[in-house]
Structures are given as C-alpha cells and as structure tokens.
Amino acid sequence: MTAAPSRHHRVAVLVWLIALALGALVIAHTRISTDLTAFLPAAPDARQRALVEQLKSGIAARTLLMAIDGGDAARRAAASHALADRLRADGAFEQVLNGDFSAFAALGRWVFDHRYALSPAVDARRFGVDGLSEAIDDTLSLLGTPAGALVKPMLERDPTGESLRIAEGALSGGGPRTQGGVWVSRDGQQALLMAQTRAVGSDLDAQAQALATIQRAFAEAAAPGLALLVSGAPKFAVDSRAQIQGEARTLIATGSVLMGGLLLIAFASLRALGAALLPVATGVVAGIAVVSLGFGSVHGATLGFGIALIGEAVDYAIYYLIQARRSAGSAPGQGWRDWVRHSWPTVRLGLLTSICGFLALAFSGFPGLAQLGVFSIAGLVAAALTTRHVLPIWLPDGTRGLGLRRHLGRGAAWLVRVLPRWRHAFSALGVAALALLLWRHDTLWQTELSSLSPVSAQALALDTHLRDELLAGDERTMVAISGRDVQDVLQRVEAVSQRLDALVQRGQLIGYDAITRFVPSLATQQRRRAALPDEATLRANLAQATAGGALPAQRLAPFVQDVQRAREAPAITPESLADTPASSIAAALLVRGSDGISTALLPVVRTPGPAGADAAQAIERAVAGVAGAQAFNVGDELHRLYAHYLREAQGQALFGAAGVVLLMALWLRSLPRLLAVCKPLLLAVLLTMAGFAAGGIALGILHLVGLLLVVAVGSNYSLFLDWLRHQDSADEDTLASLLLANLTIVLSFGLIAASAIPALGSIGRVVAPGALLALLLSAAYAAPRPPSH
Amino acid sequence: MRAPDRRRAVALACALVGALVAAPARATFGFDDLMATLAARKSGEARFAEERTVSGLDQPLRYSGTMSFSAPDRLERQTLTPRRESFVVEGNQVTLQRGERVRRLPLDSAPELAAMVAALRGTLAGDGSVLRRYFKVSVEGSAPRWTMTLVPLDFQLLGTVRLLRIDGMQAEVRVVELQLADGDRSVTTIEPLPSKARAATP
Numbered sequence: 001m002t003a004a005p006s007r008h009h010r011v012a013v014l015v016w017l018i019a020l021a022l023g024a025l026v027i028a029h030t031r032i033s034t035d036l037t038a039f040l041p042a043a044p045d046a047r048q049r050a051l052v053e054q055l056k057s058g059i060a061a062r063t064l065l066m067a068i069d070g071g072d073a074a075r076r077a078a079a080s081h082a083l084a085d086r087l088r089a090d091g092a093f094e095q096v097l098n099g100d101f102s103a104f105a106a107l108g109r110w111v112f113d114h115r116y117a118l119s120p121a122v123d124a125r126r127f128g129v130d131g132l133s134e135a136i137d138d139t140l141s142l143l144g145t146p147a148g149a150l151v152k153p154m155l156e157r158d159p160t161g162e163s164l165r166i167a168e169g170a171l172s173g174g175g176p177r178t179q180g181g182v183w184v185s186r187d188g189q190q191a192l193l194m195a196q197t198r199a200v201g202s203d204l205d206a207q208a209q210a211l212a213t214i215q216r217a218f219a220e221a222a223a224p225g226l227a228l229l230v231s232g233a234p235k236f237a238v239d240s241r242a243q244i245q246g247e248a249r250t251l252i253a254t255g256s257v258l259m260g261g262l263l264l265i266a267f268a269s270l271r272a273l274g275a276a277l278l279p280v281a282t283g284v285v286a287g288i289a290v291v292s293l294g295f296g297s298v299h300g301a302t303l304g305f306g307i308a309l310i311g312e313a314v315d316y317a318i319y320y321l322i323q324a325r326r327s328a329g330s331a332p333g334q335g336w337r338d339w340v341r342h343s344w345p346t347v348r349l350g351l352l353t354s355i356c357g358f359l360a361l362a363f364s365g366f367p368g369l370a371q372l373g374v375f376s377i378a379g380l381v382a383a384a385l386t387t388r389h390v391l392p393i394w395l396p397d398g399t400r401g402l403g404l405r406r407h408l409g410r411g412a413a414w415l416v417r418v419l420p421r422w423r424h425a426f427s428a429l430g431v432a433a434l435a436l437l438l439w440r441h442d443t444l445w446q447t448e449l450s451s452l453s454p455v456s457a458q459a460l461a462l463d464t465h466l467r468d469e470l471l472a473g474d475e476r477t478m479v480a481i482s483g484r485d486v487q488d489v490l491q492r493v494e495a496v497s498q499r500l501d502a503l504v505q506r507g508q509l510i511g512y513d514a515i516t517r518f519v520p521s522l523a524t525q526q527r528r529r530a531a532l533p534d535e536a537t538l539r540a541n542l543a544q545a546t547a548g549g550a551l552p553a554q555r556l557a558p559f560v561q562d563v564q565r566a567r568e569a570p571a572i573t574p575e576s577l578a579d580t581p582a583s584s585i586a587a588a589l590l591v592r593g594s595d596g597i598s599t600a601l602l603p604v605v606r607t608p609g610p611a612g613a614d615a616a617q618a619i620e621r622a623v624a625g626v627a628g629a630q631a632f633n634v635g636d637e638l639h640r641l642y643a644h645y646l647r648e649a650q651g652q653a654l655f656g657a658a659g660v661v662l663l664m665a666l667w668l669r670s671l672p673r674l675l676a677v678c679k680p681l682l683l684a685v686l687l688t689m690a691g692f693a694a695g696g697i698a699l700g701i702l703h704l705v706g707l708l709l710v711v712a713v714g715s716n717y718s719l720f721l722d723w724l725r726h727q728d729s730a731d732e733d734t735l736a737s738l739l740l741a742n743l744t745i746v747l748s749f750g751l752i753a754a755s756a757i758p759a760l761g762s763i764g765r766v767v768a769p770g771a772l773l774a775l776l777l778s779a780a781y782a783a784p785r786p787p788s789h
Numbered sequence: 790m791r792a793p794d795r796r797r798a799v800a801l802a803c804a805l806v807g808a809l810v811a812a813p814a815r816a817t818f819g820f821d822d823l824m825a826t827l828a829a830r831k832s833g834e835a836r837f838a839e840e841r842t843v844s845g846l847d848q849p850l851r852y853s854g855t856m857s858f859s860a861p862d863r864l865e866r867q868t869l870t871p872r873r874e875s876f877v878v879e880g881n882q883v884t885l886q887r888g889e890r891v892r893r894l895p896l897d898s899a900p901e902l903a904a905m906v907a908a909l910r911g912t913l914a915g916d917g918s919v920l921r922r923y924f925k926v927s928v929e930g931s932a933p934r935w936t937m938t939l940v941p942l943d944f945q946l947l948g949t950v951r952l953l954r955i956d957g958m959q960a961e962v963r964v965v966e967l968q969l970a971d972g973d974r975s976v977t978t979i980e981p982l983p984s985k986a987r988a989a990t991p
C-alpha cells in the first residue's frame with residue numbers, strides 16, 4: 001500500500017517539474033505587449049474594423065501632440081521653431097508640424113511634380129484656348145497681393161494654377177491659428193506642434209525613445225520658464241507601460257509582503273508560507289505560458305490583473321494547509337488523504353465554478369479581457385492541481401504551526417454564530433439594493449470606451465484639449481469605403497468626393513480629405529492624361545490664349561515641357577507612394593487590412609453653426625448607393641462598439657453565472673441547499689453593485705469582471721460552509737481557513753483598489769468589499785451548526 | 790548751490806511733461822481723431838479701380854468693380870472686370886466665388902489675408918485697436934485730406950507686405966496703396982457711391 005502513493009507522488013512531482021520547465025521555456029520566449037488597443041474590441045463590421053485598425057496601427061497611433069506653455073509669445077514661437085527644427089533633423093520623425101509652412105516643402109514639391117495627375121481641374125477644356133486664358137487670368141489675379149509671393153516663383157511652370165487648385169481642396173478649416181509663424185492655441189497662450197514618429201505605434205521602445213528625444217530637444221532648445229506638454233497615443237502607451245510595470249512591481253511587492261506576513265502570523269511557519277505560495281507561483285507560470293501560446297504575446301495588463309485574479313489560488317493552499325491537519329487518531333502523514341476525501345471535492349467544485357465565471361471572459365470580444373480569462377483559468381487549474389498533487393508530498397499533514405489559527409477559528413465560529421441572526425436584515429438590505437438598482441438602471445452602466453483605458457482622467461483632459469486645438473472642427477465624422485480591389489475603392493471614393501464637393505459648395509461642409517487627392521484612380525489619371533495636349537497643340541493654344549495679355553507665351557516654355565513630361569509619367573498607385581512624402585498622409589486615408597480589404601477613410605469637417613446643421617443627413621445621402629460606403633461619427637461609433645461589448649459581456653457574465661448555478665445544482669442535488677449556497681452570492685453581488693450605484697459610480701466592463709471574481713471566490717465560501725453544515729462536526733480549522741483565505745483576498749484587492757491605473761483600481765474596488773460580503777453572507781445563510789466545544 | 794539746481798531741473802521736467810501733454814491737443818489731426826471720424830460712418834458703397842504693377846509682367850493688371858462695407862465687420866468686393874469674382878468677409882468667415890466655384894475659409898486660417906482684412910475693416914469701422922494689433926500706424930495730414938500708413942508688426946507678414954498707405958477725405962477712403970516686399974505694388978482708387986439709404990428713399 002505504501003508503494004502506490006509514492007509512485008503517485010513521483011509521477012506528480014515529475015509532471016509538475018516538467019510542466020514548470022516547459023512553462024519557463026515558453027515564458028522565456030514570450031513577448032510582453034503593452035499595446036493599449038488590446039482593450040479595444042475586435043470589431044464585428046467593416047467600418048468598425050477599419051476604425052479599430054486605424055486606432056491600432058493608423059497614423060493616430062504614431063501622432064504626438066505638443067504644447068509649449070509659459071513665457072511670452074515670442075519665446076514660445078522661438079522654442080517651437082527650435083524644437084521643430086531639431087525634431088525634423090532627427091530621423092525618428094516622419095513629419096513635424098508647427099505651423100511653419102516650410103515644413104510642407106517636401107510634400108509640396110511632390111504634389112507640384114504630380115500636379116497634372118492630381119488636379120481636379122484638369123480636363124480637355126482646361127487646355128483649350130478659353131480654358132487656358134481663364135486659368136491664367138485666375139492665377140495672375142493673385143499677383144500684386146500678399147499671396148503673389150506664393151504664385152510668382154512657379155508662374156512659368158504652373159501658369160494655370162493647378163498646384164493652387166489642389167491646395168484649395170485640402171482641408172483648410174482644420175488648422176490652428178498661426179502667430180509669429182507658428183501654430184498657437186485659440187487663446188494664444190500656447191504654441192502647438194504635432195509630430196508623427198516613423199516607428200509604428202506598437203513599437204513602444206522606439207516610441208519611448210522618440211519621447212525622450214522630444215524632451216531632450218526641448219531642454220536644449222527652449223528658454224527657461226517654458227514648459228512642454230506632450231500627449232497622444234504613443235505617449236499614453238509608453239506611460240501606461242511604465243505605470244503598469246511600476247504598479248505591478250509595487251503591487252506584487254507590497255502584496256507579497258503583506259500576504260506573506262499575514263500567512264506567517266497565521267501559520268507561524270516559514271515552510272507553510274513557502275507551501276502557500278507554491279500553487280500561486282505555479283499558477284502564474286501556467287497562466288503566462290498558456291496565454292503566450294494561445295495569443296502569441298502576453299499583455300502587460302493581463303499580467304498585472306491576472307496575478308491579482310489568481311489571488312484566489314492562495315486560498316487553495318490555505319484550505320489545504322489548515323484542513324489537512326491530521327485528525328486525532330489517524331496515522332502521521334495521512335492528513336492529506338482525509339483532505340482529499342473531504343475537502344477536495346468542494347475545492348474542485350469551487351474551481352469549476354470559477355472556471356465557469358472566467359470562461360465568460362475568455363470568449364469576450366476584447367482581446368485583453370479574453371487574455372485575462374484564459375490566464376485566470378489556466379492559473380487556477382494549475383494552482384489547484386499543485387495543491388492537490390504536490391503539496392501533500394511536501395506537507396502531508398498540512399501545517400502544524402498554530403499561530404493565529406485558533407483565534408481565526410474562534411473568530412469565524414463567532415461569526416457563524418452571530419450572523420445568522422441578521423439574516424432577515426440582510427435579506428431586507430438585498431431587496432433594498434435590488435430596488436435601488438432597478439431605480440437607477442439607466443445610469444448604472446458606463447457608456448464610455450475610455451473607462452477601459454488605463455489613462456488617467458487628467459491625461460485624457462490634456463489630450464482632449466490638444467486634439468481640439470490641433471485637429472479642430474469635428475474630425476470625428478468620417479466616410480469609410482471598403483472593398484477588395486483598391487482601384488475599385490478609389491473610383492468609389494471619387495464618386496463620393498463629387499457628391500461631397502457639392503456639399504462644400506453649398507457651405508454645409510468646410511471640407512473633407514480623401515486618398516484620391518494623392519492617388520486618383522487609374523481611370524481618372526488616364527482621363528486627365530488624355531486631356532493633356534501634345535506640344536504643338538499646347539503651344540498654339542497658349543499663343544492664342546495669352547495674346548494681348550500680361551504674361552507672354554514665350555515665357556511659358558517650362559509649362560509646355562512639364563505638361564509633356566506629365567503625358568509620359570508613370571501612373572501613381574498606392575504602392576508607388578510608399579517612399580514619397582505623401583506616404584504618411586496616404587496611410588491615414590487608405591487602410592490596407594491584413595484580410596485583403598482596403599478601406600478608404602474620408603474625414604469630413606462640418607460647418608459649425610446652423611449652416612452645417614443638416615450635414616449629417618446630407619453626408620448620409622451622399623454615400624447612399626455607393627457600394628461599401630458608410631458615413632459614421634467616430635465618437636458615436638466607439639460608443640456603439642462599447643455598448644455592444646458591454647451587452648455581450650453582461651450576457652456572458654449571466655451565462656457564466658448560470659453555469660455556476662448549474663454546476664452547484666448538479667453537485668448538491670438539493671434545491672434548499674442550492675438556494676442556501678446561491679443566496680449569499682446573489683446578495684453579495686447586489687449589495688456591491690448597489691454600493692456603487694449609491695455612490696454614483698457607473699459600472700464598466702472591468703467592474704463586471706470584478707463581480708465575476710466575487711462569485712468565483714464567494715462560491716468557495718458558501719460551498720464550504722454548506723458542506724460543513726451537513727457534516728456531523730463542523731471544525732474550527734475549516735472555518736479558520738475560510739476566514740484567512742478571505743482576509744488575504746480582501747487585503748490584496750484592497751491594495752489593488754488603491755491603484756492609480758483606473759482599470760486595475762475598479763477591479764479591486766469591486767472585489768475587496770464583494771469578497772468580504774460573500775463570506776459574511778455565506779456565514780449568515782449557509783452557517784453550520786455551531787461547533788461543539 | 791545744490792538746491793536751486795534741483796529746482797531748475799524739476800521746473801524743466803515739468804515744462805517738458807507739460808509740452809508732451811499739450812502736444813496732441815495742439816496737433817490739428819491725429820490717429821484718434823481719424824478713428825473717431827471714420828467710426829461715425831456705419832456703411833458705405835463704392836466703385837473701385839485697381840492697378841497692380843508686377844515685376845516680370847508685360848503690362849499692369851487692372852481690375853474694377855464695387856466694394857461695400859457695413860459695420861461692424863462685413864466687407865464685400867465684387868470684381869466685375871476682367872472677370873467676375875466675389876470676395877465677402879463677415880466676422881471670421883471668408884467666401885470666395887469665381888464662376889461656379891465657391892470657397893469658404895475661416896479668416897484666421899490665413900494670417901496674411903487676416904492682416905489685410907484687419908487693415909480695411911479697422912479703417913472703415915474706425916477701430917484703432919484692430920489696426921494697432923497688426924500694424925504700426927502713423928497719420929499725416931488733416932481731416933479733409935489725410936494719409937494713414939500701416940507697417941506690419943508681424944515679422945513674417947513684413948516679409949511679404951512692406952506697407953499699406955490709405956488716403957482719405959473725412960470719413961471716406963479714397964486710395965489704398967499696397968506695397969509688397971518684392972517691389973510689386975497695387976493701387977486701388979475708390980469712388981464712393983451715394984449711400985443706399987439715400988438712394989432707396991423715393
């Protein structure tokens with residue numbers, strides 16, 4: 001009989017060691033990502049996909065917004081110029097904009113060189129006698145005005161003003177005010193800049209370096225008394241990474257010390273402490289490894305939240321260590337057998353119910369939440385298996401140390417004696433909570449996607465301010481056009497552009513941007529090229545058109561040459577744009593998805609005030625009938641997206657809860673017992689939610705995650721207490737283990753509740769009170785008969 | 790010895806200050822007087838003829854049409870020859886129309902245009918603070934025949950516009966001359982039309 005367990009032990013240790021080694025191997029090759037968009041949902045429909053794709057990898061993810069504050073206007077302008085010059089000289093930035101037009105020189109040259117392919121004015125009439133005459137008159141009308149300085153240098157090459165015509169189409173309403181040659185805020189108190197990094201948004205090391213470069217350049221360039229404010233997606237991502245790393249370290253360190261201290265006092269044994277941490281450590285390794293294998297990388301936030309979530313794992317060890325104590329009369333080294341027989345089924349059931357809860361997360365549409373779910377499930381299973389199969393080898397009789405155990409036991413016994421008297425009060429509270437929740441059901445849930453963001457409200461406020469200043473108007477209205485064939489998409493963009501042009505003419509729109517300003521469809525380019533006359537015809541037409549005018553035809557030889565060159569030039573395609581100054585703008589306006597779908601985005605700026613009032617409907621009409629084209633408001637769409645996922649998460653949570661109840665029903669096979677076990681959990685959830693509602697705090701998806709965790713952890717308490725009630729002798733040890741387990745959870749989540757990362761804090765603020773309530777209410781409803789002394 | 794010296798110095802200073810204080814009162818016509826004169830006029834309509842001398846062109850460019858202003862901030866210029874074109878600015882909104890094409894842009898997005906519009910609107914409305922925000926202003930002459938010179942304060946604008954010279958008689962602006970940094974020049978002569986209000990009365 002002794003051979004069997006030892007063989008079992010050997011196998012268990014071997015499997016555990018191999019699993020740990022494999023886990024460590026996987027972890028060594030794991031990429032930790034801190035990409036914030038993991039907490040953006042994987043969108044279901046095309047335009048939302050384009051939107052999320054754009055948020056993830058588009059130009060927005062590489063754009064930094066800056067403001068220079070303090071000093072006087074001249075100093076701010078000088079600092080803006082100096083900073084922009086330094087950043088432009090640095091290879092890390094693709095584009096640095098500060099209102100200095102010379103910054104557009106490269107793009108301007110590119111547009112100028114391709115003006116006959118790009119200008120919407122190019123048609124057959126334009127190069128006839130009348131067309132030329134009109135166009136030249138229009139261009140000349142700018143001479144002798146302050147704008148003449150722009151026109152004069154290119155008069156001989158571009159007398160018809162094609163480059164001006166192209167520039168006119170570009171969004172002019174959006175730019176900030178200019179003062180002293182640089183962009184300034186509306187109140188004139190800040191100089192504004194915008195920069196796009198060359199590195200992609202997800203390359204956080206490069207982004208961190210770019211941010212450091214900006215700070216260094218500013219320190220060198222700026223006069224004392226000036227301050228630089230930086231915002232934008234890369235800044236958030238880099239800061240959050242630092243913050244998540246910092247907080248995770250602090251939380252893990254403080255949590256470990258506190259929890260270790262608590263366990264040490266409770267067990268009065270270092271060995272027991274080590275044993276208690278073993279399942280947790282195994283769980284963390286398993287969690288990271290499985291997520292890494294399943295998702296390709298582990299999000300930094302998953303790591304932080306996940307380690308907190310499997311704080312439940314320490315409970316298993318506590319249950320084992322206390323409950324496996326050898327009962328009087330049994331042989332030494334056999335305590336674990338009793339535990340496996342009596343307690344393990346309950347722990348296993350608790351594990352299964354937790355898995356049920358976390359499965360809801362694993363199937364969530366948010367990659368970040370799905371990771372959390374998978375992490376928690378893998379971690380809990382590994383921790384439970386370690387408790388069941390490895391701890392018995394090390395500490396076959398649990399822990400011998402007395403420590404606080406007796407006090408804990410007594411305290412718990414007192415609780416289960418006293419609390420049941422308050423049942424009716426608790427039930428009444430529960431009804432009141434339900435009433436409050438029903439009454440407040442409209443405002444109960446958050447509708448902002450930003451509630452998921454680990455970015456602080458203050459940083460968001462700065463970002464909103466800079467975004468509003470730099471990207472004024474409502475750049476949040478967009479038309480998206482997607483399709484499989486790029487040229488087809490471009491043609492449809494041109495069709496929609498024509499209709500939008502009409503709205504601009506009517507004054508409903510200030511303007512819009514479109515990829516076809518830089519890459520017209522091949523058909524359009526072909527049509528424009530066909531409109532360019534051969535040299536002889538052009539010369540003849542020019543001679544007639546300029547006869548008697550101020551600009552003689554013989555000065556226009558460079559024009560004739562450029563037109564001839566344009567007739568021969570290769571067509572512009574999205575591919576040919578790659579290494580040109582237009583590439584970054586084009587990338588923002590045409591998103592080539594990994595699935596082979598191209599989506600063109602047309603940001604539309606509506607006229608403020610009454611003139612633009614009906615613009616939304618007008619835009620809807622403009623896209624009607626164009627295949628694959630949709631108009632949407634980015635803000636509304638994000639709202640919808642979030643609402644969709646909140647509903648989905650709520651559904652999944654309910655489904656998970658139903659799974660928990662079903663599992664327990666199957667196990668308990670008794671309706672009264674099932675009710676006794678479920679009632680405290682339901683009440684704990686209701687009271688926690690009501691607490692938030694009473695405090696006016698709207699609940700978000702992460703609060704929902706917290707509630708799931710309350711149910712998962714709480715089900716252990718209520719099952720144990722229910723089990724004890726149906727035992728002949730309820731022992732103080734089990735009660736002590738429950739109280740200790742609860743203390744560790746409340747303590748560690750209490751710590752998390754204080755986290756400065758909003759998302760992390762909200763989980764903590766739900767779980768700490770929720771878990772405490774779950775234990776107290778379980779004691780009230782599923783209390784065992786008082787232990788006999 | 791010292792005391793009389795100091796007294797003399799104080800007396801001299803007083804005399805100087807007195808002279809300074811008295812100076813504007815003695816001058817026949819100053820900036821503030823001009824602004825007050827101009828501000829009295831709330832609207833006006835005129836015919837204009839503009840001639841631009843541009844280096845590199847064989848002949849001057851000539852434009853003509855009508856202009857109108859109504860306080861506080863609506864300025865309209867309708868070019869009739871050689872081609873129809875309209876330019877309307879009201880508040881911060883600029884509307885340009887040429888043939889069928891209409892362009893609208895906020896005035897503050899085009900700093901040079903904003904300065905030119907400020908010069909015209911500020912003069913026509915008699916709003917000295919607007920003029921002084923953009924220009925160093927000097928006034929010569931007298932109410933019946935005055936000349937105001939505006940030199941841009943902004944160094945970037947100074948790079949394109951050298952100065953604006955506006956001649957007028959009482960509350961009427963008669964000539965606007967624009968000198969550009971590259972030597973090009975535009976002279977607009979303005980012929981006031983009888984005011985609409987008067988024309989409308991039967």
